[in-house]
Amino acid sequence: MGLAGRWGGNALLVFVGLALAMNVGAYYFSDRLILSMHGAQEVTEEEAPELHGMVAELATAANIPKPRICVIPEAYANAFATGRNPKHGVVAVTQGILDLLSPRELRGVIAHEIAHIKNRDILIATIAAMLGSVVSYAANAIQFSALFGMGPSNDDEESPAGGGLLMAFVAPIVATLMQMAVSRSREYVADATAAELTGDPEALAMALKRLHEPHAQEQVQEMSPATASLFIVSPLFGLGGVTSWFSTHPPSEDRIEKLMAMPVRVEPARGDYHGWRCDLSRHKLVESV
DSSP states (O other): OOHHHHHHHTTHHHHHHHHHHHHHHHHHHHHHHHHHHOOOOOOTTTOOOOHHHHHHHHHHHHOOOOOOEEOOOOSSSOOEOOOGGGGOOOOEEEEHHHHHSSSHHHHHHHHHHHHHHOOOOTHHHHHHHHHHHHHHHHHHHHHHHHHOOSOOTTSSOOOOOHHHHHHHHHHHHHHHHHHHHHHHHHHHHHHHHHHHHHOOHHOOOOOHHHHHHGGGGTTTGSSSSGGGGGGGSSSSOOGGGGGGGGGOOHHHHHHHHHHHHSSOOOOOOOOOOOOOEEETTTTEEEEOO
């Protein structure tokens, strides 16, 4: 920020204000936009009693108000939470995840999304995005000031153009890396919180393993990369090595390993059963055959 002030001058304040305005707006209105982008439909307790019961149980365990529940009528298996605070929380699941997972596994996924709401991860993500935006806008200010010679310079100092242009290219990359690192760390925290809420970390580990199977994400390419960080599993697969630094999610193997190492407080039923599906055309939750 100090270097941006040196090269960007008063324009930096303008970009800070712009970043604040954009991200405050996103904080208050992004939940409506995201639900609309994915065609999420809110379901009532009469339409999905079992799903509502599961969410209510976990919300009580997390000591937060019961979130609204939405179903996305798509075949890919995924879920996300949104809402600027626990009072405005929303849990959204796809039809695909309801078809794929058993109730035990689905409970682990719902607990993960409840954990994001409990931990106020939407606020944390907004702050990270705001700081990233400030850095990116400041980089633009640096670039313009360096190109047009508006920064400080004299015969005894190195020309600001070279350093300014370097900052203009490096700063957005560093900001993105920081934002992605925050996103990955919050996934680990949500996994741990979910394990505490259910007392059954193996359930979430099993769910993550199934959600990363190719058939679970056959239509995942249709999802928007802009909302990748919200989902329990990233819609952007195939990242490895250095490119994993730009991933919004940690490797599934690491998440599963950490979950399996956590203590189990409850011994769940081991029955061989399927999950539920929400039939939006008939407005009720029915058992899968």
